[in-house]
Amino acid sequence: MATHSGGLTEIRSGTGSGSEDGGGERPAVRTTGLVRKFGDRIVLKELDLTLAPGEFTALLGRSGSGKSTLLRAVARLDHTVEGSGELIVPERVSLSFQDSRLLPWLRVLDNVVLGLRGPGSQERGLTALAEVGLEGRERSWPHELSGGEQQRAALARALVRDPELLLADEPFGALDALTRIKMHGLLRELYERHRPAVLLVTHDVDEAVELADRVLVLDDGRISVDLAVDLPTPRSPREPRFQEYRDTLLAALGVAQHQPTTS
Numbered sequence: 628m629a630t631h632s633g634g635l636t637e638i639r640s641g642t643g644s645g646s647e648d649g650g651g652e653r654p655a656v657r658t659t660g661l662v663r664k665f666g667d668r669i670v671l672k673e674l675d676l677t678l679a680p681g682e683f684t685a686l687l688g689r690s691g692s693g694k695s696t697l698l699r700a701v702a703r704l705d706h707t708v709e710g711s712g713e714l715i716v717p718e719r720v721s722l723s724f725q726d727s728r729l730l731p732w733l734r735v736l737d738n739v740v741l742g743l744r745g746p747g748s749q750e751r752g753l754t755a756l757a758e759v760g761l762e763g764r765e766r767s768w769p770h771e772l773s774g775g776e777q778q779r780a781a782l783a784r785a786l787v788r789d790p791e792l793l794l795a796d797e798p799f800g801a802l803d804a805l806t807r808i809k810m811h812g813l814l815r816e817l818y819e820r821h822r823p824a825v826l827l828v829t830h831d832v833d834e835a836v837e838l839a840d841r842v843l844v845l846d847d848g849r850i851s852v853d854l855a856v857d858l859p860t861p862r863s864p865r866e867p868r869f870q871e872y873r874d875t876l877l878a879a880l881g882v883a884q885h886q887p888t889t890s
């Protein structure tokens with residue numbers, strides 16, 4: 628159990644496999660009664676959430692609804708934030724952010740394997756770089772990579788740790804539209820190969836429906852919508868069923884849709 632400043636958050640490690648005491652599958656993530664507040668502002672209000680191992684979940688919500696606060700809590704990066712509740716998270720968690728956070732003084736491969744121990748870590752790093760399409764760039768400096776390439780390197784750094792859970796906060800938010808489309812394909816492909824649980828924070832409803840098998844909406848400190856996306860991949864925003872999911876989510880986010888006028 629770990630104390631949390633100003634309150635108490637019980638943090639336990641799940642393994643993402645095996646079975647729970649009740650006989651069911653152990654979750655990758657479980658929050659029970661999770662509270663986070665900044666001064667008088669209660670951002671997460673006794674939030675309950677369970678993510679299954681290998682489940683790809685997207686988290687939507689209006690600006691300021693608390694998506695990053697939830698992600699940082701699950702990442703255990705919020706020790707200075709007041710709160711309470713129970714949190715079960717796996718041992719191996721990788722993070723990905725809007726900026727790649729590569730260390731500028733380390734070459735790409737050294738960034739990818741930073742902190743990895745054990746024999747074969749260089750080889751594992753090279754394999755991960757090849758998986759994200761950066762074969763031959765291992766000795767480049769981060770500033771020599773484009774924005775999309777830097778995000779590829781960040782994905783390699785996340786995957787080389789064989790995460791049970793990948794937490795991604797707007798990882799493609801700073802990329803141009805074309806690069807974004809390519810990165811969507813790459814992320815889904817890597818996910819299908821490695822099958823970590825994924826929690827992707829995004830503002831982009833289409834990105835959520837395209838990539839995730841479950842989409843959540845965070846509203847007023849709790850999960851207000853929990854939608855299973857039952858579409859085969861790859862998914863096209865032009866498909867009628869894709870558009871139905873988009874409309875449902877936009878309505879939940881309070882975004883009015885323009886109806887075509889009929890005469």
Ligand SMILES: Nc1ncnc2c1ncn2[C@@H]1O[C@H](COP(=O)(O)OP(=O)(O)OP(=O)(O)O)[C@@H](O)[C@H]1O
Pocket residue numbers: 665668670688689690691692693694695696697830
């Ligand atoms: N360090 C902090 N100190 C004070 N208030 C904070 C802090 N971090 C977040 N907040 C507040 O908590 C609320 C939720 O912020 P959070 O960043 O989690 O929202 P978000 O849904 O990720 O927003 P966005 O979509 O705009 O990135 C906001 O009102 C924000 O101002």
